[in-house]
Amino acid sequence: MNFGISDKRVLVVGTGKGIGGAVARAFAAEGCRVSMVARNPDTLKQLLEEMGGLEKGHRFLTADLLEAGAPTRVVKEFSSADGPFDIVVHNVGGAITLKDPLGPVEDWMRVWRFNVGIAIEMNALLVPPMRKQGWGRVIHISSISAELGEPRLHPYGGALSYAAAKAYLNVYVRGLGREVAKENVIVTALMPGPILSEGKYVDKLRKTNPELMNNFLRQHCPIGRFGMPEEIAPFAVFMASEQASYASGSIVPIDGGRI
Numbered sequence: 331m332n333f334g335i336s337d338k339r340v341l342v343v344g345t346g347k348g349i350g351g352a353v354a355r356a357f358a359a360e361g362c363r364v365s366m367v368a369r370n371p372d373t374l375k376q377l378l379e380e381m382g383g384l385e386k387g388h389r390f391l392t393a394d395l396l397e398a399g400a401p402t403r404v405v406k407e408f409s410s411a412d413g414p415f416d417i418v419v420h421n422v423g424g425a426i427t428l429k430d431p432l433g434p435v436e437d438w439m440r441v442w443r444f445n446v447g448i449a450i451e452m453n454a455l456l457v458p459p460m461r462k463q464g465w466g467r468v469i470h471i472s473s474i475s476a477e478l479g480e481p482r483l484h485p486y487g488g489a490l491s492y493a494a495a496k497a498y499l500n501v502y503v504r505g506l507g508r509e510v511a512k513e514n515v516i517v518t519a520l521m522p523g524p525i526l527s528e529g530k531y532v533d534k535l536r537k538t539n540p541e542l543m544n545n546f547l548r549q550h551c552p553i554g555r556f557g558m559p560e561e562i563a564p565f566a567v568f569m570a571s572e573q574a575s576y577a578s579g580s581i582v583p584i585d586g587g588r589i
Contacts, residue, residue, distance in 0.1 A: 331573070333360060333567060333568070333570070333571035333572065333573065334571055334572035334573075335357075335360055335361075335362055335416075335417065335567075335570055335571055335572070336360060336361035336362065337361060337362065337363065338362045338363070338416040338417055338570075339362070339363050339365070339387075339412065339413070339414070339415045339416050339417070340354075340357045340362045340363065340364045340365065340415065340416065340417040340418070340419070340570070341364075341365045341366075341367070341405075341408065341415045341417070341418045341419070341456070342354045342357070342364060342365070342366050342367075342418075342419045342421060343367055343395070343418065343419065343420045343421055343422050343448070343449070343452065344367070344368055344395075344420070344421035344422035344423070344471075345366035345367060345368045345373070345374060345377060345390070345421070346368050346370065346373055346421075346527075347373055347527060347528045347529065348525060348527025348528070348530055348559045349421055349471060349522065349525060349527065349559045349562050349563070350366075350368065350419075350421040351373070351377055351559065352558075352559035352560045352562065352563040353419050353421065353559075353562070353563045353566045353567075354366055354377055354381065355377070355380065355381060355563070356563035356564060356566065356567050357417070357419075357566075357567060357570070358381035358382065358386070358388065360567060362417070363386070363387030363388060363389075363412075364381060364387075364388045364389075365388070365389045365390065365391075365408050365412075365415070366378070366388070366389070366390040366391075367390065367391045367392070367393055367395070367404050367408075368390075368392065368393075369392060369393070369394050370392070371390075371392045374390040374392060375390075377390070378390055387412075389408065389411070389412070391404055391407060391408065395422055395448045396440070396443065396444060396448070401448050401451040401452045402451060402452075402455065404452075405452050405455045405456060406455070409455070409459075414456070414459035414460070414463070415456055415459075415460075415466075416460070416465065416466060416467070417466070417467040417468075417469070417570045418452070418453075418456050418467075418468050418469070419469045419470075419471070419566050419570075420448070420449040420452070420468075420469070420470045420471060421471045422444060422445070422448050422449070423444055423445040423471065423473070423492070423495070423496070424444060424445070424492065425441060425489045425491060425492035426440060426441055426444055428440070428441055428491045431490040431491070433491075437491070438491050438494075441491040441492060441495050442491075442494075442495045442498065444495070445492065445495035445496060445498075445499060446495055446498050446499045446502065449470060449499070449502075450502065453468060453506070456468070457506075457510060457515060460510075460513075460515045461510055461513045461515055464513055464514050465514050465515070466510075466513075466514070466515035466516070467515075467516050467518075467569065467570040467571075467574070468506075468515065468516070468517045468518070469518050469519070469520065469566050469569045469570060470499055470503055470517075470518070470519040470520070471519070471520055471522065471562075471566075472496045472499050472500055472503070472519040472520065472521045472581065473492070473493070473496045473521055473522060474521045474522065474523045474583055474585040474588055475489070475492060475493040475496055476493060476496035476497040476499065476500050476521060477497075477521070477583070478493070478588070479493050496521075499519065500519055500521075500581050503517055503518065503519040503579060503581060504579045504581070505579075506579075507578040507579030507580075508578070508579055510578075511578035511579070514575065515578075516569070516574055516575060516577055516578045517578060517579060518569045518574070518577055518578070518579070518580045518581065518582070519580075519581045519582070520562060520565050520566060520569070520581075520582050520584055521581060521582065521583045521584065521585065522557060522562050522584050522585065523551070523556075523557055523583075523584065523585030523586050523588040524546075524551070524556050524557065524588075525556060525557045525558065525559060525562065526556040526557065526558060527559055532556055550588055550589055551586050551587070551588055551589075552586065552587035552588075552589065553586035553587055555586070556586075557584065557585070557586055561584070562584055565582060565584055569582075
């Protein structure tokens with residue numbers, strides 16, 4: 331299938347070893363020019379090399395997007411060098427260190443900023459040029475936890491803040507999607523279930539507490555396994571394609587039938 335996105339400029343926010351890296355590779359394989367941002371320069375350099383390097387139009391910046399002003403700075407730096415983006419994939423998020431569901435509101439707001447606020451700040455700069463040109467795709471990586479509440483895989487209660495932030499993100503996606511739909515700017519979200527990414531929580535759990543992991547799979551995952559980043563990336567590519575022109579505000583679960 332021809333997705334119609336060859337040579338489009340793509341920004342992948344949170345381009346690590348998991349979903350973000352798989353998404354970046356998938357867009358590069360479609361002939362897109364991919365800009366990447368994450369905290370780990372070694373990971374970004376490796377991805378850049380795998381994708382064909384600077385000569386293919388790929389770029390990266392290292393930044394901690396939780397720092398005040400960092401999301402705005404990153405967008406302006408990329409845009410000043412190569413112009414506006416056609417596609418953005420927001421893949422930043424997590425529970426950080428908040429474990430107590432009755433923890434301080436300041437900690438809740440930090441989780442909110444990580445999962446929602448960074449995307450809102452960046453979209454304020456990324457979406458207007460898309461509206462002006464009459465074409466754009468904005469894909470957010472949410473989580474099935476937004477619908478199920480506190481992720482059952484976590485042995486502590488702190489992930490409630492993460493689930494609540496992702497629920498907020500979903501409402502934001504629906505609302506923004508409606509606002510810009512007539513200008514062919516399609517705003518969507520993907521809701522993965524538990525994904526096995528190197529060094530992430532599920533990977534650590536697999537190595538340190540296999541009994542908890544196996545119990546979770548038996549009780550809550552009909553497919554009987556965790557998902558892989560490479561199983562999420564094709565959905566991001568499709569949501570960025572010409573074929574997704576009627577999908578504005580859509581929120582798609584990709585969770586192995588999780589219950």
